[in-house]
Amino acid sequence: MKIVDAVLAASRGQVGTVPDLPEPEQGEPDVIVKGSPA
Amino acid sequence: MKLTVNGVEHELASAPLTPLLHVLRDELDVTSPKAGCQQGGCGTCTVLIDGEPRRSCLTAVATVDGAEITTLEGLGEAESMSAVQAAFHEHYAAQCGFCTPGIIMAATALLERKGGPVERDEARRLAATTAAAPAT
Numbered sequence: 001m002k003i004v005d006a007v008l009a010a011s012r013g014q015v016g017t018v019p020d021l022p023e024p025e026q027g028e029p030d031v032i033v034k035g036s037p038a
Numbered sequence: 039m040k041l042t043v044n045g046v047e048h049e050l051a052s053a054p055l056t057p058l059l060h061v062l063r064d065e066l067d068v069t070s071p072k073a074g075c076q077q078g079g080c081g082t083c084t085v086l087i088d089g090e091p092r093r094s095c096l097t098a099v100a101t102v103d104g105a106e107i108t109t110l111e112g113l114g115e116a117e118s119m120s121a122v123q124a125a126f127h128e129h130y131a132a133q134c135g136f137c138t139p140g141i142i143m144a145a146t147a148l149l150e151r152k153g154g155p156v157e158r159d160e161a162r163r164l165a166a167t168t169a170a171a172p173a174t
Contacts, residue, residue: 001162001165002129002130002131002133003126003129003131003133003141003161003164003165004158004161004162004165005129005131006122006125006126006128006129006131006145007122007125007145007148007149007156007161007164007165008155008156008158008161009125009128009129010121010122010124010125010126010145010149011149011152011154011155011156011161012155013121014125015121015124015125015128016124016128
């Protein structure tokens with residue numbers, strides 16, 4: 001289960017560098033995520 | 039009443055019995071705690087109150103006057119995630135994302151309490167509180 005795997009990894013310090021969101025490719029909309037959708 | 043939310047002190051205008059959840063979302067525009075079941079069952083409204091995980095939907099704001107509140111916004115930024123946030127990202131553990139803030143706050147509190155590696159059963163029990171999937 002992915003939540004369990006994530007919690008175990010965090011507790012063991014097995015967390016790598018998270019890359020930033022990919023840049024939009026040509027023709028794709030430039031989406032700005034701000035705040036929460038809910 | 040005053041609250042310190044993610045390190046910033048706020049003077050509140052809400053009525054004393056207003057749930058902390060609504061103070062955060064509606065008065066302070068802190069929207070990571072979600073209004074899910076609103077009866078303390080689902081955990082998506084979980085925040086840290088003076089470091090302890092609590093259901094903000096069941097917490098009257100007057101009972102936490104002067105407390106320090108930490109929400110998901112206080113853990114990290116997109117460029118500098120906390121270890122738990124980064125692990126959820128790496129393991130694709132967000133699912134639809136609605137209840138993820140509450141799960142991450144509960145996981146953060148669990149790991150701070152343990153101060154070291156947790157066992158799989160402990161992580162499974164935490165995950166089981168989300169009702170998002172069976173803890174298999």
